[in-house]
Amino acid sequence: MSKPNPADRRYSKEHEWAMDNRDGTIKMGITDHAQELLTDIVFVELPAIGKKVKQMEPMAVVESVKSVSDVFSPVSGEVIEVNKELEEHPELVNQDAFGKGWIAKLKMDDPAELNNLMDAARYTEMIKEEKH
Numbered sequence: 001m002s003k004p005n006p007a008d009r010r011y012s013k014e015h016e017w018a019m020d021n022r023d024g025t026i027k028m029g030i031t032d033h034a035q036e037l038l039t040d041i042v043f044v045e046l047p048a049i050g051k052k053v054k055q056m057e058p059m060a061v062v063e064s065v066k067s068v069s070d071v072f073s074p075v076s077g078e079v080i081e082v083n084k085e086l087e088e089h090p091e092l093v094n095q096d097a098f099g100k101g102w103i104a105k106l107k108m109d110d111p112a113e114l115n116n117l118m119d120a121a122r123y124t125e126m127i128k129e130e131k132h
Contacts, residue, residue, distance in 0.1 A: 004124075011031065011120065011122075020114060025105055027105050029097060031098070033127050035093050038062060039066050041091060041093045043090050044086040044090045046087070053076060055073060055075050055113050057072060060104065080105050085100070
């Protein structure tokens with residue numbers, strides 16, 4: 001059973017989350033629902049620091065025992081930090097998708113892009129609809 005989606009984040013229809021750090025940066029990762037669909041994550045290909053990303057374009061890759069999935073950038077900007085711990089412990093995404101399993105921090109080009117993403121209630125509703 002998925003953990004509740006934290007209300008302090010915004011969500012994409014591709015199942016990424018973005019937490020606004022209120023300083024022009026976000027922390028991002030994949031949702032608990034996404035890691036549940038992927039099952040056991042065995043590898044995370046992190047983006048390079050300094051990489052320029054565009055909203056909803058692939059920026060990282062998550063590999064599970066079932067499949068390989070692109071991780072899409074929730075906003076446009078620049079990668080300023082990555083979660084190096086995932087190189088040795090990709091299972092952190094399964095264990096704590098909204099916490100220790102974060103993927104990257106981005107400096108946003110335009111914080112208004114967060115408005116293109118869903119709030120927790122709308123994202124939770126979308127997941128329910130997908131299951132029917």
